[in-house]
Amino acid sequence: MTKSTHIDDRLDDLERRVRALEDREDGTPPDEPARTEQETFWALDGLKREIEDENGAVMMVGAVRMPNGQRADWQFAALTDDLCAQEFDEFAEGLSAIAHPIRLRLLQRLLTDAQTVNDLLDGGDFGTSGQIYHHLRPLVSAGWLRQTSRGHYEVPAHRIVPLLTTFLAVRR
Numbered sequence: 001m002t003k004s005t006h007i008d009d010r011l012d013d014l015e016r017r018v019r020a021l022e023d024r025e026d027g028t029p030p031d032e033p034a035r036t037e038q039e040t041f042w043a044l045d046g047l048k049r050e051i052e053d054e055n056g057a058v059m060m061v062g063a064v065r066m067p068n069g070q071r072a073d074w075q076f077a078a079l080t081d082d083l084c085a086q087e088f089d090e091f092a093e094g095l096s097a098i099a100h101p102i103r104l105r106l107l108q109r110l111l112t113d114a115q116t117v118n119d120l121l122d123g124g125d126f127g128t129s130g131q132i133y134h135h136l137r138p139l140v141s142a143g144w145l146r147q148t149s150r151g152h153y154e155v156p157a158h159r160i161v162p163l164l165t166t167f168l169a170v171r172r
Helices: 003-023 042-050 080-085 088-098 101-112 117-123 129-141 157-170
Strands: 057-065 071-079 146-149 152-154
Touching: 042 057, 057 080, 057 157, 071 080, 071 157, 088 101, 088 129, 101 117, 101 129, 101 157, 117 129
Parallel strands: none
Antiparallel strands: 057 071, 146 152
């Protein structure tokens, strides 16, 4: 068998496997049993049982242990009518605080392996301590971070799941 034949065979196999994945409605790999609708939408079904508003609700839920050991079990739901009645521009401060690549990397480090500004200085390309504090301020102001002591910061447990679901919402 020539090298090009081997590559062609592998490519054919990969294409067949991709088609099989794309054909699965629930996205599970072919070697995993397909989920029933009830198993797929267990959280949604629970939300529907809890709400009686005809326009529905949205919910964020998570049970996580971050690489730094911090745990968060959290859920929050809001009625659709309540969210739509709020002025969306009121969300700008919270969104703009995290809408910066350096701030996102700072959050990531604080969720994984850093606790202090010195940790951030030692292990990242964030510039000077003054530049780090410049980026920490809006994150603290918007509630994405809290200062636990001088130079020590953390993502509050009640903000971990909303932060991760925000990332999930924008992931492509």
